[in-house]
Amino acid sequence: MQDNQDVTKKEQYNLNKLQKRLRRNVGEAIADFNMIEEGDRIMVCLSGGKDSYTMLEILRNLQQSAPVNFTLIAVNLDQKQPGFPEHILPEYLDTIGVEYKIVEENTYAIVKDKIPEGKTTCSLCSRLRRGILYRTATEIGATKIALGHHRDDILQTLFLNMFYGGKLKGMPPKLMSDDGKHIVIRPLAYCREKDIERFSTAKAFPIIPCNLCGSQPNLQRQVIADMLRDWDKRYPGRIETMFRAMQDVVPSHLCDTELFDFKGIHHGSEVIDGGDLAFDRQEIPLTPVGWEEDSESKSQRLDILEVK
Structure with missing residues (x-):
């Protein structure tokens, strides 16, 4: 009995330590790039994956002690993938008391219609999703759009551009959106994926897999990630x-x-x-x-x- 209590105490200690590190990483990124300002309404894009769950949890935690006041609204895009468990996110968000909006758009049918069988779907899917999220941000009056990309995603993008695009270009922690109307932020920019994985497991988030692209193991991004x-x-x-x-x-x-x-x-120029x-x-x-x-x-x- 005592052994089980000791294990539980150790697990809780490790979880607290991990959460503090993630909170510190997110806080530093927010400060370095001035991601969140007084009165911001942050649209937290929640996919149902480990990264976006972690982002929402850490932002909620920071909200309690941040030097500026800001609000959060979680937004999920239901792309109408067959078998998508549409009840999971609303139930979870109701439980933790977070304001949310579920946007229903059948992008799955569009992707399946436009992309030949066997070809990667990510490019078209992400473009469609991005446009819908921008529109939603305007509708709900969001001042910032928060995405769950982490440090490893940023490095993967750097290598993808070098290996396949011939550019030294990564994924910025803060940028102006494609339509020039919104500011996109990535609060997890300084966070390690392995920390996010451990945190997600410890918190037992109700993970929803992406069935649309989950069967494409040879994606270039996956090769870089490996x-x-x-x-x-x-x-x-x-x-x-x-x-x-x-x-x-x-x-x-x-x-x-x-x-x-x-x-x-x-000749005569300074040494740089x-x-x-x-x-x-x-x-x-x-x-x-x-x-x-x-x-x-x-x-x-x-x-x-x-x-x-």
Whole structure:
């Protein structure tokens, strides 16, 4: 009996610690990008997945102590996928007392009609969904649209653009919407996906899978996600360092003539950002500079070593 109580106390302690980290990450992102301002009405896009549930929960938590006043309204788009459990989200939101709106649009039929069998549906589906969400934001008077993309999503987008699009472009934590009328924010921008997964499991959110694209295992984004997940296991700290690199861009050491005036460099010009020093370390560090392994990651790594 005592052992069970100790396990429960430990689980609760770990959950509280995890929630504090997620709250801190979200708070830092909001502050760094000025995501939420006094009087904002935040439309929280709730898909029924782990990311959007976590975003809503952390924003609700921050709402209680934030230095500015803001309101939340959860919005779910029911795309009329066959078998979609439409009762789950309303029941959950009623239970926690959050204002919400369910938007019903049969985008599933449009996607199935326009996209040949076997082809990826994400591009058309996301465009349709985006337009509907923008329209809904206007209808409900939302000043910000909150999406549940996290740090790993941002890195995946960076590599997708590099590998397949030929651009050094990621997914910004804050931007103007496609129609030029709304501000889109990503409060989970600093959060790790593995933290969100653990938090979602511990909170037992009623997850709703996306059956429309869930059967497309060879999506380019999934390939990139698997690559990053493998790197995270084999080279701890690499993910953190790559994301930090996105926050410390050196235009003078890239190749974009629109960002830096290479033509303007002449004899007598000043040395900029170390001149020809790029990464001239004689020895590559075994762990990324400035990275410290947290206790949970270390414990998981040691467990893996014990199994081996």
